Amino acid sequence: MSGVKRTTEGEETSTKKQDLGYEKGYAAIKPEFIIATEPVSAVYNDDEAETGDRNKDDRDNNNSKGKKKKQRGQNKKRELRQVRETVRLCSTLLDPDNIRECKHGENCSNTHDVEEYLAAKGEDLEGVCPVYQAIGYCPAGLKCRWLGSHYDQETKKLVKDLAKIEQAAIDNHEVNKISVDARGLLQRKKYNHEKAESMIKWLDSQVNNDDNKEHLEKVKENQASYVEAPLKKAEKKKLNFKGAKIVSPLTTVGNLPYRRLMKTLGADVTYGEMALSLPLIQGYNSEWALPKAHSSEYPGFGVQIAGSKHWATTKVAELIANETSSVSELNLNCGCPIDLLYRQGQGSALMEQPSRLARILKGMNYCSGDIPVTVKMRTGTKDGKNIAIPLIKRLLNEGDIASITLHGRSRQQRYTKEADWNYIAEAAKVVKEFNENQEEDKEATDKQKVQFVGNGDVFTWEDWYKATETEGIDSVMVARGALIKPWIFEEVEAKQYLDKSASERLEIYKKYADFAIQHWGPDEYGVGLARRFMCEFISFTHRYIPVGILERLPPKMNERPPKWKGRNELETLLGSTDYKDWIKITEMFLGKAGDNFNFTPKHKSNSYN
Structure with missing residues (x-):
């Protein structure tokens, strides 16, 4: 300057x-x-990134039941539901080559007149259908908004690329989908939790309090016969986080298309959005959408769950082991700060109940098969009263965890101050000493190293290396840094700041849009969902300030900019804080947003005219 x-x-x-x-x-x-x-008087509520609202209204959880969750942020009553088509085609007619009999017959609420539907559907979007381009076939069939790219007008048939279909079944598909039969058993409470039930009885016998006295008398005589020895850590899938590029579990924005995008940008490890134990056990589509992953994420994909009762988390561990095929680890959330979960004893509340936490992890470890169990926690629940290190020591001695991730903030602190990396370093030394002692113990039979990962405020490649070069820290979990700057791992690899041009950043959006359509579908409803979640994504990426217009480096994540313009019109558009400009960006890839498209940003600072 x-x-x-x-x-x-x-x-x-x-x-x-x-x-x-x-x-x-x-x-x-x-x-x-x-x-x-x-x-700019922008106020960022970054709790929304890692723990935000759980109104995940994608295609799989649109019919979820229960009370609406209280949303943080200033636009607390924002409407997220997307309006469906006025004329809807019966799903039995999607593929002219595979017309099925409609079980509703004349009572079907959707039209069976294909010509009527196509006339009401409107003009196709320009370009090639992202789903057809990726897998050689579009399951949305006649409902696809890009129908003209894979529909033969003369034969009235869908075009199919058999070779691409075959290849997609190998390397371009989604995994961890629970079967219809298993979900039905869960919903009818008929699922056989054989392994979990035996472990729950044993865990119940360990709860020695007045409320449990009657139960203790019943199980006292045969408690030793309840369980067999679980798989040892050394017999489970191996975790190696040394130098790994890890994306934190993220709510709302950390969906499958985003994680898939991050894999193309250098991420080694990704996590599904936090799923709640009870809805998983009850078989809700909304919750079982969260362990889903793209085939490119595995190995290196973790399922994160939250729960406060050992009977629930133990059953979930058995379910994940039985019903999924591509899970590298099962992570227990002990860091979520939101009030609703905390009051229920979940998330960071578990840090205040070490005995309960130990039982939960023991049950999960026993029932997770060869999937290792890991834990993510904060420094504590109250600011200035760190409790993570004594808790870590206890969990290490219990022997039921394969990895610990520590976020350098308390629950009370949220994002108001910088993460405490000095405390993270102290915790890393504790884990390192434990691993060294385990190696020296000649009688120990379970010598797999416990991994240790730090988390908090990593926004640059310099932050990443400063953390990973700290003694005892295997790697760093990146959250907001990977939302605001998705190419952060490219910078880590290059060991330099990358001044991405506006056109290069636009290509990243294009890739995200394609992945979103492939996940949520290319029909009207799927395009609406893709547009909504792309706007959520841009609500973070617009905060990026190009390094080429900064006076000094390194940039800081929480620094707010004055109102600025880019080096060209596109760069200015990509940095706009107005959500209406975010919608304009989505229109470059998803076509013009209709009058029935609804999106309200989380914060009123993004709602100005």
Whole structure:
């Protein structure tokens, strides 16, 4: 920065840093790119990234039941549901080559007149259907918004690429889908939790309190016969996080298309969105959508669950082991700070109940088969009262975990202060000493190393290496940094800042849009969902400030910029804080948003006219 500016008379005068928004907390943008001297009064509620609202209304959980969850952020009553087509085609007619009999007959609420449907459907979107392009066949059939790219007008048949269909079955498909039969058994409470039930009885016998006295008397005589020895850590799938590029579990934005995108940008390990134990046991589509992954994510895909009761988490561990095929680890959430889960004893509340936590992990480890059990926690629940290290020592001695991830903040702190990496380093030494002692113990039979991962405020390649070069830290889990700057792992690999052009960033959006359509579907409803979640994604990526217009490096994640313009119109558009501009970006790939498309950002600061 020159530190001077010229007046109309040509004389030099000193420029106050605050005039350009350069004081602490504001991004140092080069003067020629600043278009307002006052910083934008944006307020970011970053709790929404890792733990946000659980209104995950994608195709699989659109019919979820129960009370609406209280949403954080300023637009608490935002409407997220997408309006469906006015004329809907019966699903039995989607593929002209495979017309089925409609079980509803004349009572079917959808039309059976194909010509009527096609006339009401409107013009096709330009380009090739992303689903057809990826797998050689479009399951949406006649409902596809890109129908013209795979429909023969003369024969009235769908076009199919048999070779691509065969290849997609090998390397381009989604995994961990629970079977219809298994889900039906769960919903009717008929599922056989044989292994879990025996372990639950044993765990119940360990709860020595007044409330459990009657039960203790019943199980006392035969408690030793309940369980067999579980698989040891050394017999489970191996985890090796040393230097791994890890994306944190993220709610709402951390969906399958986003994780798939991150795999193409260098991520080694991804996690599904946090799933609640009870709805999984009850067989809800909404929750079973969350362990789903793309085939490219495995190995290296973890399922994260939350729960407060050992009977529930134990059953879930057995379900994941039995009903999924591509899970590398089962992660227990002990860090979620949101009030609803905390009051229920889930998430970070488990840190205050070490005995309960130990029982939960023991039950999960016993019933998870060869899937290792890991845990993610915070420094504690109250600011200034760290309790993670003594808890880690206990869990290490219990021997039921393969990895620990520590977020350097307390529950109370949320994101108001920087993560405490000094405390993370202290915890890393504890784990390192445990591993060394285990190696020296000649009588120990379970010598698989416990991995240790740090988490918090990693936004640059320098942050990443500073953390991973700390003694005892195997790797770093990146959350907001990977949302705001999805190519962060490319920078880690290159060991330099990458000044991505606007067109390069647009290509990333294009890839996300394609993955979103392939996941949610290319019909009207799927396109609406893809557009909504793409807007959620842009609600983070728009915060990126190109390094080419910054006065100094490294950039800071929580620095707020003054109002700025990019080096071209597209770069300015990509940095817009107005959600209506986010919708414009989606229209480049998903066609024009109809009048019935609904999207409201989480924060009113993004809602200005």
